[in-house]
Amino acid sequence: MKKSMIATLLASTAIAGSAFAGDLVINFDDTNPAPKEGFENAVAAFKAANPDVNVTVNFTDREAHKTAIRNFLSADAPDITAWYPGNRMAPFVDAGQFEDISDLWASDPNLSQNFEAIKPTMTRDGKQWGVPYSYYQWGVYYRADIFEQYGIGEPSTWDEMLSACDTLKQNGVTPFTIGTKYLWTAAGVFDYLNLRTNGYDVHNALTAGEIKYTDDRIKATFENWKTMLDRCSFVDNHATMSWQDAIAPFASGDAAMYVMGNFSVASYKDAGLTDDQIDYFPFPEITPGLARAEEAPADALFIPANAKNKEDARKFLSFIAQPEIQSAWNKTLGQLPPNSKAEVDSGDKFIMQGMQTVSTAAGLAQFYDRDAPAEMAKAGMEGFQEFMVKPERMDAILKRLDSIQEKVYK
Numbered sequence: 001m002k003k004s005m006i007a008t009l010l011a012s013t014a015i016a017g018s019a020f021a022g023d024l025v026i027n028f029d030d031t032n033p034a035p036k037e038g039f040e041n042a043v044a045a046f047k048a049a050n051p052d053v054n055v056t057v058n059f060t061d062r063e064a065h066k067t068a069i070r071n072f073l074s075a076d077a078p079d080i081t082a083w084y085p086g087n088r089m090a091p092f093v094d095a096g097q098f099e100d101i102s103d104l105w106a107s108d109p110n111l112s113q114n115f116e117a118i119k120p121t122m123t124r125d126g127k128q129w130g131v132p133y134s135y136y137q138w139g140v141y142y143r144a145d146i147f148e149q150y151g152i153g154e155p156s157t158w159d160e161m162l163s164a165c166d167t168l169k170q171n172g173v174t175p176f177t178i179g180t181k182y183l184w185t186a187a188g189v190f191d192y193l194n195l196r197t198n199g200y201d202v203h204n205a206l207t208a209g210e211i212k213y214t215d216d217r218i219k220a221t222f223e224n225w226k227t228m229l230d231r232c233s234f235v236d237n238h239a240t241m242s243w244q245d246a247i248a249p250f251a252s253g254d255a256a257m258y259v260m261g262n263f264s265v266a267s268y269k270d271a272g273l274t275d276d277q278i279d280y281f282p283f284p285e286i287t288p289g290l291a292r293a294e295e296a297p298a299d300a301l302f303i304p305a306n307a308k309n310k311e312d313a314r315k316f317l318s319f320i321a322q323p324e325i326q327s328a329w330n331k332t333l334g335q336l337p338p339n340s341k342a343e344v345d346s347g348d349k350f351i352m353q354g355m356q357t358v359s360t361a362a363g364l365a366q367f368y369d370r371d372a373p374a375e376m377a378k379a380g381m382e383g384f385q386e387f388m389v390k391p392e393r394m395d396a397i398l399k400r401l402d403s404i405q406e407k408v409y410k
């Protein structure tokens with residue numbers, strides 16, 4: 001029955017057009033197998049509970065969605081769209097393109113009681129603008145079989161990680177894979193180096209425009225990155241590779257580690273790796289005794305201000321906030337449910353490692369390109385990618401980012 005309903009759901013995938021009463025149009029931004037399946041199952045459950053609502057879903061990959069959303073919110077908005085919390089939602093909120101759903105958060109006991117931990121990232125100007133369906137920790141995923149082969153233990157300190165890199169390189173294995181074609185993967189590396197060098201408050205101060213990129217603390221982060229580039233090294237030609245492309249050397253054993261989010265685990269398995277071959281550790285300590293903050297971005301759904309069917313859109317957001325739906329959705333995703341009453345898949349070691357990581361963290365960063373304004377994030381990530389290819393340009397890159405920062409935060 002579920003397959004039949006999903007087939008009906010996918011029958012129409014045209015770009016969002018005019019919706020009539022009872023039609024609900026959703027633009028979703030992830031075509032990778034596990035995220036697509038998790039979303040389809042949630043929609044199928046909603047359709048079963050609301051057979052009077054005709055649901056049409058438009059799937060696009062994330063990079064295309066980031067471009068398309070700026071057009072369809074103004075021209076022909078769907079009833080619901082996927083997007084990101086924090087500063088990434090700010091331009092659309094400030095432009096009046098997202099619907100204020102504070103009343104839904106206040107009236108739905110599930111939202112008002114079970115989403116308190118993540119509510120701040122959905123809040124702007126004291127109002128709530130969307131409903132999160134998943135979040136996930138970042139860290140270092142590694143080939144456990146390669147580590148075992150060369151007698152390498154999980155590093156918990158910077159020196160231990162550098163030593164592990166030395167051993168891998170001596171045995172012809174590139175320590176880290178990465179694909180920086182779409183820039184944000186480099187931001188993940190930068191964020192962790194900065195969080196471990198300077199801490200959560202400095203991360204927030206930088207993305208808020210309160211300290212400069214030429215600040216000695218940020219320079220220290222880049223100096224550590226230089227050390228990582230030298231002692232550890234990343235795969236060649238990463239600037240031409242997407243994050244999915246970068247899985248190939250990880251799966252083949254040519255590279256042993258990947259600084260990445262937990263959403264990537266399903267793709268490792270799709271590439272032929274088993275649970276026994278993959279493992280995870282939090283990014284190691286750099287500054288001794290510094291409180292450990294983590295990257296834990298959330299994904300959410302929003303109602304465009306120009307949506308035609310806001311009544312059913314609100315009904316859908318309330319539905320997917322339920323603990324049962326969030327439990328099933330995130331079990332498929334291999335991620336963490338924002339609803340505090342949802343069940344976590346205790347049989348998934350990566351989920352349990354994620355829960356341990358975020359539950360013991362001193363702070364949760366959304367991610368550089370979500371915590372910083374869009375224009376600054378774009379320039380910053382371009383600088384990060386350039387630095388990874390040409391680290392000798394560090395001073396020029398930091399001065400350029402200072403200049404852009406002055407304009408952006410005015």
